[in-house]
Amino acid sequence: MVSDEHGRYVVLISGPMEQHEPTISVEIAGLPVEVAQAVHAELDELRSRLNVYRGQVLDVSLMPGGGVALTFGDLPATTRDDVVLPEHVLQRVERHALAVAGHRDALLKAGQHLKRGLLLFGPPGTGKTHTMRYLVGRMDGYTRLILSGRALHAIGSASELARDLEPAVIVLEDVDLVAGDRSFGFGATPVLFELLNAMDGAAADADLLFVLTTNRADLLEPALAARPGRVDVAVEIDLPDADARRRLLALYGRGVQLQLTEHDLDEIVARTDGVTASFLKELLRRAVLAALEQGDAYTAVTSNHTTAALDDLLHTNQQLTRSLLGVGNNPEDLPAGGGIGSPPPQRGRARAWFSGAGSAGP
Ligand SMILES: Nc1ncnc2c1ncn2[C@@H]1O[C@H](COP(=O)(O)OP(=O)(O)OP(=O)(O)O)[C@@H](O)[C@H]1O
Numbered sequence: 001m002v003s004d005e006h007g008r009y010v011v012l013i014s015g016p017m018e019q020h021e022p023t024i025s026v027e028i029a030g031l032p033v034e035v036a037q038a039v040h041a042e043l044d045e046l047r048s049r050l051n052v053y054r055g056q057v058l059d060v061s062l063m064p065g066g067g068v069a070l071t072f073g074d075l076p077a078t079t080r081d082d083v084v085l086p087e088h089v090l091q092r093v094e095r096h097a098l099a100v101a102g103h104r105d106a107l108l109k110a111g112q113h114l115k116r117g118l119l120l121f122g123p124p125g126t127g128k129t130h131t132m133r134y135l136v137g138r139m140d141g142y143t144r145l146i147l148s149g150r151a152l153h154a155i156g157s158a159s160e161l162a163r164d165l166e167p168a169v170i171v172l173e174d175v176d177l178v179a180g181d182r183s184f185g186f187g188a189t190p191v192l193f194e195l196l197n198a199m200d201g202a203a204a205d206a207d208l209l210f211v212l213t214t215n216r217a218d219l220l221e222p223a224l225a226a227r228p229g230r231v232d233v234a235v236e237i238d239l240p241d242a243d244a245r246r247r248l249l250a251l252y253g254r255g256v257q258l259q260l261t262e263h264d265l266d267e268i269v270a271r272t273d274g275v276t277a278s279f280l281k282e283l284l285r286r287a288v289l290a291a292l293e294q295g296d297a298y299t300a301v302t303s304n305h306t307t308a309a310l311d312d313l314l315h316t317n318q319q320l321t322r323s324l325l326g327v328g329n330n331p332e333d334l335p336a337g338g339g340i341g342s343p344p345p346q347r348g349r350a351r352a353w354f355s356g357a358g359s360a361g362p
């Protein structure tokens with residue numbers, strides 16, 4: 001029972017009932033209709049503004065009954081230095097995600113939309129998820145919803161929530177995995193179409209960022225091209241080039257006593273053309289192990305250790321290991337056997353994806 005400037009009236013709040021949709025209903029009695037509607041509107045505004053999920057990182061998951069659950073997510077702290085990508089690639093990603101947020105009011109005044117879609121695509125293990133975590137970590141003040149796997153089916157509810165709690169980011173991880181999936185619900189539309197509808201449904205002036213990651217851009221391209229404008233920037237995250245491999249070695253070697261000369265580093269870089277970041281991470285781990293196994297107290301990792309680790313990882317009988325680290329097993333793709341001086345492996349695979357899209361505008 002309420003008594004305030006509107007008068008004396010009754011608000012009935014009923015919580016979710018077992019076996020029913022998890023909803024709360026609010027009914028108001030004892031006020032003229034327009035006044036009751038104004039109270040409803042005020043409650044609605046407060047619900048959105050004071051929402052406990054506003055500005056948080058949230059993992060979205062599906063519950064067995066079909067409901068959607070939100071858990072407060074815990075992103076590993078990722079700094080810009082932790083993300084090893086060619087500078088122009090990282091800048092393009094940042095510009096699309098962060099710069100728009102910085103110029104929000106000016107863009108709206110100029111009649112430009114804020115809603116935007118960013119697709120990160122490229123081979124497995126190259127840092128799409130890693131880059132997404134860095135971006136999302138930087139977007140304080142945004143409500144950040146992360147969906148992966150089966151939870152992508154919750155895209156409808158998630159985008160409704162995001163619209164309510166904007167500015168917001170909706171991350172859709174590995175969209176290709178469920179893109180054509182119709183197995184959910186009766187006559188459900190493929191998730192990809194639901195997704196495109198959700199991106200379309202949001203008002204253009206809503207500050208919403210959709211981040212999609214995939215390693216099968218070829219599967220998504222037809223659907224995205226058929227309904228243009230949802231994803232405005234596609235950025236290719238490719239296998240690390242020589243410069244990036246050197247930076248990755250420095251990154252993963254940060255906590256390690258490395259006694260490697262420039263020449264040793266050159267050698268590792270030359271022998272690892274075509275590998276993923278995960279491979280280099282494993283290489284250093286093995287080199288540390290090799291140093292530890294020498295018996296004496298471990299002091300430093302030298303080129304003996306890195307060479308032994310690399311020989312082992314590149315050995316022909318380590319195909320499955322390499323594959324698990326994201327390195328292709330096509331003999332032409334492999335640095336295997338290729339010591340220093342062997343011709344650089346052909347990596348047609350990495351380049352054939354979504355040709356040209358990596359250079360799409362800002
Ligand atoms: N460019 C990079 N810079 C720094 N670390 C990286 C990079 N790429 C990958 N890594 C490291 O390798 C791990 C695996 O990469 P990540 O999960 O981001 O790959 P992915 O591109 O999302 O692969 P997938 O297509 O299989 O999802 C990361 O957690 C990170 O430690």
Ligand SMILES: [Mg+2]
Pocket residue numbers: 128129130213
């Ligand atoms: Mg990933």
